[in-house]
Amino acid sequence: MTTRELFEDAVQRHGPTVLRVCRALLGPTADADDAWSETFLAALRAWPTMADGTNVEAWLVRVAQRKAVDVIRSRARRPTPVEALPEARARPDASDSARIELWDLVAALPERQRLAVAYHYFGGLPHAETAELIGGTSAAVRRAAADGVAALRRNYRPTPAAEGRHP
Known part of the structure; x- marks a missing residue:
């Protein structure tokens, strides 16, 4: 295979994982x-x-993590134009609100738990590879991911509309 074909194969094989990691972060x-x-x-x-x-x-996951950090840093430097804000926003539906709430809870996790959850559950990486990325042992990463998921389960309270039920 040529270098180009090898790279294209890597994009096909690992692109979805990299996207999940970027979205998780x-x-x-x-x-x-x-x-x-x-x-x-x-x-x-x-x-x-x-x-x-x-x-x-x-x-690739490590590169994605660094690029995500670059985006987060640039967000802090990016001014928000006040005049460009609409006067009234369309009301988000319940699934949007629930999704936003869940992402906020993931973002609020301690860094090690957030990275373990993001890489393992959203990125699909095994605990051993996640341990290589964030440091520590596979068992420690497994524990951090479990603790992160437990915290999400404790704190996530979808509204009845988000669950498809009406009061």
């Missing part, structure tokens, strides 16, 4: 899609010099 926004694109642009530039035997998926 940034929420289901255009910023996550931008981080995905930036991840593969950086990967394309670095691809010719990648060492043989590199765990491509773990490497």
